Every structure is written in structure tokens, then in C-alpha cells.
Amino acid sequence: MTRTVCIVGAGAAGVGAAYALRDAEADVTVLEKSRGVCGRAATRRRSDCRYDHGANYLKDADEHTVELVESLGDDGLVAFDDPVWTFDADGTISESDRDPETKYTWEEGITQLAKRLLARTDATVHRETRVERIQRGSGREHVDEDANGDRWYLVDTDGESYGPFDALVLTPPAPQTAALLAETKWHSEHLPALREAVGTVRYRTIRSVMLHYPFEVDVPYYALVNTDKKHDIGWLSREECKRDHVPDGESLLVVQMAPQWSEEHYDEPLEETADVVAGKVADLMDDDRLAEFDWTDDQGWRYAQPNSGASEEILRRGEDDGLFFAGDWVAGEGRVHLALWNGVKVGKRISGSF
Template structure:
């Protein structure tokens, strides 16, 4: 009998789990709250530009990551090694002493990672489906009382029911996963410890502001990163360094503001924040022209990067009943490749257990 798996979230971890299950005799369904895939590794299009405004690229962290990226196809693949320099709280920019690392994206954006993996996995993705609660119990739709069965059911915010599933993988950021666990109906001695472990993970908030200019910015680096966490800007990168992202003769800066600034200004309208951010960018890059952008965009990431990981021993206690967790907060660091491989590992364990 074909077994069934539900993955909540089509970010790097969720897609990694689906990819790992691609050759197994398993039907996989992904429930994704947004219209897109790849989570915080996100891409937008505007005015002839493509820009990765969350996670900016996939790094060549290890041999298996490089092999996977290359195996997904060279068409549209963008590999670049422009350096990342550093700056401190006073805005002093320094050339990095590290060897440049290869960075990967695609001409169509970093979301191609998820799209190409999903094409290999042939997984059904139900988009714009936000899960509200989970239950391990009987097959009656919307059942609330009998949680003693051996299969999983999920209910979305529109009241739709999904299931039954033999296993469920929760991949949203830890605070959102903690919210789901608070609404989980499952008679297990492990549930209180799981709720506590997931709820203890804290995230940094980051507000990304994109600034476009109708001229080229001539600097010797791809990006600048703040090393002491005391500047209002945390990260600044140039999308024009990525082939196919920005038309020739133009520049598009992705400015990720530091957590302290992002939290303070998270709900401020872009009409107010863009000028302030541009002024900080112009000062940091020592170029007064950068105060005058011709268009701008932004994205708030309430749960951008985890401060630490959850206790994996506790997280695995639910696996005997088919409840799994994956994500950067399980891996312990907010990196795309870590979330991806964490999801792959979970998918492999599910394949072995079913």
C-alpha cells in the first residue's frame, strides 16, 4: 500500500524532504501558505529586474551542495565569486581577507532551487493553504475529540481538511510551528516537551529594502556585511553582479537592515523608510548619488534567522508516531543549504520508517 506524507511549507527544508522521498513509494503533498515556493529564499520581478530579496544565494558550502546544484541543470545557472567585504559600527569598510566563495543563483532567481527540486520529486503543492491545526485521530472531517487514531489530519484556515497522512513534516519557522503545536490534538506524552522545545527558539527580524538606480555603481565588491552587529545596516548586496538580474547600466541594491532597526521600523511604510535607508547606504558606500533612487521595494521578514537550534533529541521523540520537524531552526543556523539538507535528512528517515 502506498503511504502518504504531508509537508507543511515549501521552503528549502520542505522541498528537500519532498526531494528525498522522490524515489520512495510515497505520495507527498505540500501545503504552502503563500503563492510561491522556496520560503525566505525568495525572488521578485519588477521593471525588467529580478532580485533575491531574502536569502541572496546558495553558497558552495560542501561538495554535495555543489553536485546537487550542478545536477539540477546548467541552463540559467549563475555562479559568481565577487567578494564580500566587511564594515563596522562606524561604517569603516574593509577588504575581506577570506578567499572568495562561489555563490549560486539562477537567472530566474534563487527560487529555481525549489522549483527544480519539486519538478524532480513530482510533488503536489497546494498553494495559498495556511494550516491552522493538526490532529492525529479518526477519519471524520474536522473531528476534535478522537485523537487516538494512527493517521494525521490537517485543517486549514478556510476550514478545508487534508488527510489522512501516515507522516507529517512541520517546516515553518519555529514560532509558527509552535503555534501549530499549540493547536495539535495528539494524545502523546511527548507533546508538552515538543511544545516547550520549539517555543524556546528565538528569531531575528530583518527588513529588506531594495533601491534601484538608473546608473552603475562602481565598487570592487558584491556585498558588504556588518561584523559587530551595531550598524543599522546588516547586509548590502548588488544584484547586478548576478547575470540576467539587472539590465546593463543599472544598479539594484538589496539592503537588509539590522534586527534592532528592523524591529523598530517593521511596520513603517516604505514611503518613510526608503529615504532613510538610502541616506544610510549613501554614507556607507561614500556616494551621495545613492540618496536618489528611482524606485524601491521592501519585504519584512519577521522570522528571518534563528538565534539557535532546537533540541534535536526532543524533536525526534514524535517520529515514532510520524511527526517530524525540519528547517534552519532544527539545523541551528539560518542558511539555505543547511535547511535544505536538514529537510533531505528528514525525508530519508521517513522513507526508511514507512
């Protein structure tokens, strides 16, 4: 018997769950609010450049991650081991004493992770579909009235209904998942505890600013990371270190500002913010040329990285009724591979429950 599964969100966790269900007797539907897939592991194109402006790469965290990445094919795969150095509140840069790790992306960008995984499934993906309400009920026509029943229904912001589903996986960042749970009609003793557990997860906000230069920056590192968390810049990386991301002789810096700075300047116009960020970059890298860029771009990530995770014991209380949760906030740390494998684990639990 074929069961139906709905996954809300096509980020790493949602895609991981869909991938884990690829051989199960399951009809999988993915509802994604954005035009693209892979969530905060995002890629853009501009002026012959491709740049990973959220999660910058997938790290070789463990053997399973490496095997999975390599199983997706080596065509277009970019593996590089340029080092990440550190800097402190004073902007003093230090060479890292850690062995360089292999980092993965693709010539087409890190979104290829989700695209290639989804291509190995039969999942139906609805993009630009923002879920507004959820109900565990007995009929699509009674989405607002009857929360008794044994299947899941969803309604998007355009009033379109989806369902019924035997299992539902929620993967958006915890604050967005909490908002969905607040609008969920489900007669369960577990719902209050789930709402509280998810609602307590807090996130760090990050504003990424991209700065392009018509010359190549000559430094011995791929990226810089602020280790004492006291600098306005949290992370700075060079997209030209990734094959086919930036034309020869050019540089494109991805500058992720620290959470406090990002919150304070989140809504400021880019034309103002970019000049300020470029000045900070020039000071940090001791290169006055970097204060003058030829184009810029930005992205605000209100829910960039979770400070901690929710109680997995509480989150699993809804699984007997087919409600599952996945994401970096379930794993407890904002890493692409952790979100991915958390989604895979959830998908396998769903498959095993059939």
C-alpha cells in the same frame, strides 16, 4: 504499499524532504501558505529586474551542495565569485581576507532551487494554503473530536481538511510551528516537551529594502556585511553582479537592515523608510548619488534567522508516531543549504521507516 506524507511548508527544508522521498513508495502532499515556493529564499520581478530579496544566494558550502546544484542543470544557472567585504559600526569598509566563495542563483532567481527540486518529484503542492489545526485521529469527519488513532489530519484557515497521512513534516519557522503545536490534538506524552522545545527558539527580524538606480555603482565588491553587529545596516548586496538580474547600466541594491533597527521600524511606511535607508547607504558607500533612487521595494521577515536551534533529541520523540520537524531552526543556523539538507535528512528517515 504506498504511504502518505504531508509536508507543511515549501521552503528549502520542505522541498528537501519532498526531494528525498522522490524514489520512495510515498504519496507526498505539500501545503504552502504563500503563492510561491522556497520560503525566505525568495525572488521578485520589477521593471526588467529580478532580485533575490531574502536569502541572496546558495553558497558552495560543501561538495554535496555543489553536486546537487549542478545536477539541476546548467541552463540559467548563475555562478559568481565577486567578494564580500566587511564594515564596522563606524562604516569603515575593509577588504575581506577570505578567499571568494562561489555563490549560486539562477537567471530566474533563487526560487529556482525549489522549483527544480520539486519538478523532480511527484509531490502535489497546494499553494496559498495556511494550516490552522492538526490532529492525530481516526477519521476526517472527527477532526475536532477524536484525537485517538494512528494517522494525521490537517485543517486550513478556509476549513478545508487534508488527510489521512502516515507521516507529517512541519517546516515553518519555530514560532509558527509552535503555534501549530498549540492547536494540535494528539494524545501523546511527548507533546508538552515538543511544545516547550519549539517555543523556546527565538528569531532575528530583518527588513529588506531594495533601492534601484538608473546608473551603475562602480565598486570592487558584490556585498558588504557588518561584522561587529553595531551598524543599522546588516547586509548590502548588488543584484547587478548576477547575470540577467539587472539591465546593463543600472544598479539594484538589496539592503537588509540590522535586527534591532528592523524591529523598531518594521511597520513604518516604505515611502518613509526608503529615504532613511538610502541616506544610510549613501553614507556607508560614500556616494551621495545613492541617497536618490528611482524606485524601491521592501519585505519584512519577522522570522528571518534563528538565534539557535531546538533540541533534536526532543524533536525526534514524535517520529515513532510519524511527526517530524525540519528547517534552519532545527539545523541551528539560518542558511539555505543547512535548511535544505536538514529536510533531506528528515525525508530519508521517513523513507527508511516505511
